[in-house]
Amino acid sequence: MTKMSNKHRSRQRRSSRAGFPTAPRIALRKLDLASVDRIIRTTLSAPGGDKLIVISIDRKTLIDDLDDALTHYLVAAELGSPLAEQRDQRWEDIHKTSRKLLSLLREDQRDSTGRRIGSYYPRTEPNPSRIILLVAFAAIRARRRIPNPPGWRPYVEKHVRWLTSRSPGDFLIGELLAPVFERYFAKVAGYTTREIGIKGSITDGPFIRFADAVLKECGLKNARGRSYSLSSIANALTNARKGRARRKHAA
Numbered sequence: 001m002t003k004m005s006n007k008h009r010s011r012q013r014r015s016s017r018a019g020f021p022t023a024p025r026i027a028l029r030k031l032d033l034a035s036v037d038r039i040i041r042t043t044l045s046a047p048g049g050d051k052l053i054v055i056s057i058d059r060k061t062l063i064d065d066l067d068d069a070l071t072h073y074l075v076a077a078e079l080g081s082p083l084a085e086q087r088d089q090r091w092e093d094i095h096k097t098s099r100k101l102l103s104l105l106r107e108d109q110r111d112s113t114g115r116r117i118g119s120y121y122p123r124t125e126p127n128p129s130r131i132i133l134l135v136a137f138a139a140i141r142a143r144r145r146i147p148n149p150p151g152w153r154p155y156v157e158k159h160v161r162w163l164t165s166r167s168p169g170d171f172l173i174g175e176l177l178a179p180v181f182e183r184y185f186a187k188v189a190g191y192t193t194r195e196i197g198i199k200g201s202i203t204d205g206p207f208i209r210f211a212d213a214v215l216k217e218c219g220l221k222n223a224r225g226r227s228y229s230l231s232s233i234a235n236a237l238t239n240a241r242k243g244r245a246r247r248k249h250a251a
Contacts, residue, residue: 028219029218031066031217033059038213042210047058047236052187052206053186070172073171076168076172079160101135169228170236172220172236173215177207178211181210203231206228208234
């Protein structure tokens with residue numbers, strides 16, 4: 001077994017001992033027109049939902065916007081996680097391996113013609129030169145750095161802070177679903193809390209029902225593997241509106 005594979009196994013064992021997955025476990029159900037119709041009906045069933053105007057809602061565009069929000073959620077869930085660290089380490093290993101490969105290929109080219117790779121290769125087999133050349137080009141591409149435009153770093157760092165300032169669930173609900181709701185239902189995202197005696201209170205409203213329906217249609221659960229409560233959806237919206245950071249920024 002090579003040192004590289006041993007190193008990868010070691011990183012995976014450390015992640016497992018820390019309670020982190022070594023591969024993404026978030027598998028969201030894809031939204032379609034039927035699921036969007038259910039989301040709209042659920043939103044209208046909330047107190048005050050009868051006042052919303054939904055005749056002109058473009059279902060397909062709404063699906064696109066919700067898919068975009070969910071894509072950002074998945075990115076936020078991965079940023080700063082062991083998965084991102086493992087991916088970055090893999091990229092670094094690719095660079096190291098490509099440099100070694102190019103060094104060996106140059107060494108072979110400097111050798112005498114009769115001693116180069118392929119000189120004693122069986123004539124009945126395909127000459128390896130073409131394969132080696134393709135691998136060399138792939139190694140060069142892997143090493144090639146994409147030039148960064150001027151001023152890109154502050155923008156990227158700001159975007160990462162936006163993605164990671166809260167938990168992924170709070171980020172999705174408060175930062176992403178709220179603007180989608182406001183765009184399609186022409187109403188500011190909010191909620192009402194009604195006291196119900198000694199039993200406590202009930203949090204409800206069109207946005208709460210909208211977000212709850214989206215999460216359920218996608219099969220999205222909280223960190224404990226349970227459905228988000230209506231009160232947790234309301235808290236996520238409040239945290240976003242007040243700019244409360246509940247997660248360490250990704251490095």
